[in-house]
Amino acid sequence: MVDISGADAQRHINALGSSVASDLFQILRDGRPRTRSELSAITGLARSTVALRIDALMKLGLVDSVGDAVSTGGRPSSQFAIATSGRVVLGVDVGATHVRIAVSDLAGGVLAQDVERMNVSEGPEKVLTWVISAAERLLASVDRASADLLAIGIGLPGPVEHSTGRPINPPIMPGWDRFDVPDYLASSFDAPVLVDNDVNIMALGEREHAWPHVDHLIFVKVATGIGSGVISSGLLQRGAQGTAGDIGHVYVARGADVPCACGNRGCLEALASGPALARALAATGLTASSSQDVVEFVKRGNIDAIQAVRQAGRDIGEVLTTCVSLINPSAIVLGGALAQAGEHLIAGVREVVYTRSMPLATEHLQITQSKLGPDAGVLGASMLAIHHALAPESIEAMVASNGSR
Template sequence: MQTSPAYERPSGEAGLLARAGDLFQLLRDGKARTRSELIAVTGLARTTLAARIDALTALGYIGPAGEAASSGGRPPSRFIFNARRKVVLAADVGASHASVAVTDLDGVILARHSGALDISNGPEDVLTWVVQNCRSLLAGIGRPEGEVAGVGLGLPGPVEHHTGRPVKPPIMPGWDGFDVAGYIRAEFGSEVLVDNDVNIMAVGERHAFWQDHQNLLFVKAATGIGAGIISSGQLQRGADGASGDLGHIRVPSGEDVLCRCGNHGCLEALASGPALAAKLRTHGIDAASGTAVVDLAATGDVQATLALRQAGRDMGEVLAMCVNLLNPSVIVVGGSLSRAGDQLLAGIRETVYRRSQPLATSKLRIEQSKAPIDAAIWGASRMVIEHVLSPEAVESAIRDAALQNA
């Protein structure tokens, strides 16, 4: 994974970076710096800088990194971000499978576990599994729960991000309005952030591989079809956390196909994993899931290959509208169907480039996910990291430490 981008120094008097939390952002890139180098970048007085360094060192967020080469006299000390100071718990819960991981404060995975888990079992059962396995991972690497900076969780349905509660999730019976964040917070006593799984996949994929792209559309093609939208570098959740629900946009060629939502012609009813498996079964081919369809195509099965190519074209019809509306510079396709690679992507590219405006596609890239396993884990971790290491959060931690020591 790439490290955090360099902090941009504000202009004018604000450029003095008066807060320790602002100064800390400079050091999050993992590069060791001396006091003199920090003074040159920030414009802070030596005594002010020393006070900021002392406060951050006391928190454990920065530490010594040896000595720089001396130009005469005592070699100057260097300081560096201490990414191992605390850990983050990250969880990705899908319809039938879940993963949990422990990462450091730079998003590096220290331990992970995955297993089968049915989301329809209900929130208490599923979240108990998450909590128990997170505790097992912490014990396995010798990290106490007191070192958990926060917990990030992705769920396969709409989420009201600021409360951490699912909102009318279609495949999650018993989850509507459940206080997911509160349930986990009661277990670990730390910050808990919850979001839609496709949103965190978009965040994780972009941070790891596409930091140069400020406008990215991440498409998850699996049991359902959804998108995470990043515009001008910011994740777009929409007014109610329902943005990116591509699966229920109508595709003209499917007007006679009934979707589980009650409408006809939805993309999910035509191109999702279950829809493709059902299509093959009408041809007498035993395919239980979208994964089975991908596996059959990999062995050269003609019907599976044709189904995936048509699914790509159907997705392309919807994505062409997204391209004209959002003008992303890259579309990343993930989820279980993305394992089909060009058998799926060729159909998407064919339709998107044909149906979108030339200006919107002049520099557009349509790529397979580079992190098919870890995108959601990285995204859940990154969501927490950016929250707990923000200038405001660091300042708050410094104030709390001062009060405790008073």
């Protein structure tokens, strides 16, 4: 999101050359109420021009009057801010074994949500049909119609071509390869659909809600698979083909002979993911088949499970050491099902990263557990939708469309 709320506002407006209504809206996105006079002073526009554009934004349900400013003599001036009680977005987090969905206001506040245990391997039609049904039910529960929906954000547990919203050769998503997710939802909702990899949206959610002032962050999801989302200079980095942060298939020498589902050997995911640890524990005679099973054994104090999780942390830390040298983050946040093992996983990561990285890179580096936990994905999907819906070009299009009616 672009911040044009301070002294640089006029320079930004001149550089963008975008519509007045859009520029005013971007100023108000910081959440601070302002009067017409304040907006006029920031933009250099006539107060009458500001009033007309504010009226246009109010008709769209994007801006609302939020009370009067303190009077300095005479009639107090009305203040305006982003409306949080009208238009909404939909966030959807599709995991390997669950689907979580939420309706949020334009400030990212969750109005209603639901979660369903469902395997992504059941196919796109079944999963997305449930999403449509749940979305309609949640919208009705908060007294919103489909017309109030500005955008839909979706995270999927596999590689995604962000420009088209199509999964590309996802290893744990049979039937999803190149499936047109936006087109499938378009039959039910007249709103843009943004699709991304699940760890990217988790990184976005964690940064926006838990680390808003940190511009350099790596979010690592450790669950059925392992991946990372990279925030650099405050922006999510996807890379040329959308695979930035795919650390799960980086080679780790300790597992040179261990086969991975991707077809290679020695991948981090083959050593340190939840299923990999479950297999290792099962070989010792424990009944374990999932990340959650591993976490339960750790919570019971099982020494084999604790040691396995600690070693997984070391393996992850080995890969993250390279990431620290390349990206120099301020924070590394661990999430996903296996992160529920708590300090045992994090301790392993810290052990290697703090030992192997240069002191300057780790002097202020925080390595910690996700603050949002299982909500990171759905909150991030909502933010993905919000950033698109409230971007200058989107506001310009809505104002133009409303004005042509």
